Amino acid sequence: MTYCVGLCVDEGLVMLSDTRTNAGLDNISSFSKMFVAEVPGERALVMMTAGNLAVTQTVWNLLQQGVWLGGAQHQLDTVPDMFHAAQLVGAAVRQVKQMDGAALLAQGISFECSILLGGQILDGPPRLFLVYAAGNFIEATEDTPFLQIGEHKYGKPILDRVLNMKTSLSEGVALTLISMDSTVRSNLSVGLPLDLAVIRRDALRISFRKRITEEDPYYRAIREGWAGALRDAYLSLPRPDFPVG
Template sequence: MTYCVGLYLEDGLVMLADTRTNAGVDNVSTFSKVYTSTVPGERALCLMSAGNLGITQAVWNRLQEGVMLEGTRQSLLTVPSMFRTAQLLGEAVRAVYAADGPALRAQGISFAASFLLGGQIAGGPVRLFLVYSAGNFIEATTDTPYLQVGEHKYGKPTLLRILTHRTRLEDGAKLSLLSMDDTLGANLSVGMPLDMVVYRKDSLAFPPIRRIEENDPYFHDLRDAWTSHIRDLFRDLPAPDWLVQPVDPAQTPA
């Protein structure tokens, strides 16, 4: 399994994924699940995937080679808008299902794949989509400025308490790492290292993918500080008033 989270912010996007894949407890590997496609000054697209690695890699390869969309072969380098890019990804997923679905079913393997797609194409806004295994999709909004795939439940509470669409990119990077840390501590199928992409609105170019290793000093200090501050805050919270022992005046020294 995996955990991927994308934050849709006023100033851009933060996208983070782990790299663990496993086919049983004795077959654990590391694969990047973050793909980028960029034409500087024209488009910057980022894809993150969860599910069967063979399926997700096949989908990415089809996107590179081109997929039929409304009668025309399109690729990530030719689609005219982010909405069309999400449609193209959906068509690629359906094409892989049509090609491989019967063989997978014959082996008792489910067609498990989901994707986060974020980015910007010149002339349009920054957008973030979640594309399901059926090829349909939803979009992040200012009311719900994040999307997750994979083992999403453990890292969700931190996002719910703090994140808004107006959260700064720098704070969004912190939040995504804390959300990932909660997931790493709760589920062994999610593991280091991590891959992060931070996209600034209207830059139309991605910086290099940031690989965060287990011994990364910033991530180490962040998770330690977060744990320490939460413990301090918890100790400072008042106890339930119905559990506070009343003082017996008869036992109070004169």
């Protein structure tokens, strides 16, 4: 399993992924699910993946090599804007499906992948997309300025309640780490270390990147603080005003 979350707020983008992969509970490994394409001063894109690792790694390899889109071969380094970048990732997904889909199906393995793509190119705005296994995609909007892939449920309530377009990048980092912590706590197949990337609006480069391990002091503060804060939140609520028997 996997959990990746991306935020697209006024100040820019926050992208966070776990690194755990598993082929059954008895075969657990650590693979980065975060990929970066950057031309400083021109563009910065971060891609995060969930699903079959052979599929998603091949998608990334194809993107490195170049994928046909609109009569020309492109990479994330060369597409003119973020909409084309999302289309390019979708085209790469479809190409992998064409290459490997039948063989996977013959093994009884369904073609599973979902991809978050966030970034900014030149004078376009920062944008965040979720590309499906069919190669089509949706985009985060002001109403819901975040997207998730993988094990999304445990970490969704806090985002639903707190995040909005005015959330700062620094607050966004805290929020995504809280969301991740709730997921790691409840699902063994999501695990540390984490990959974090921040793209500040108009920086046109990866503004900040960090691998977060169990020993990271800030993550520990979030983890321990959130457990305590949740208990305090619960204690602050009224008890039933009726006798429960």
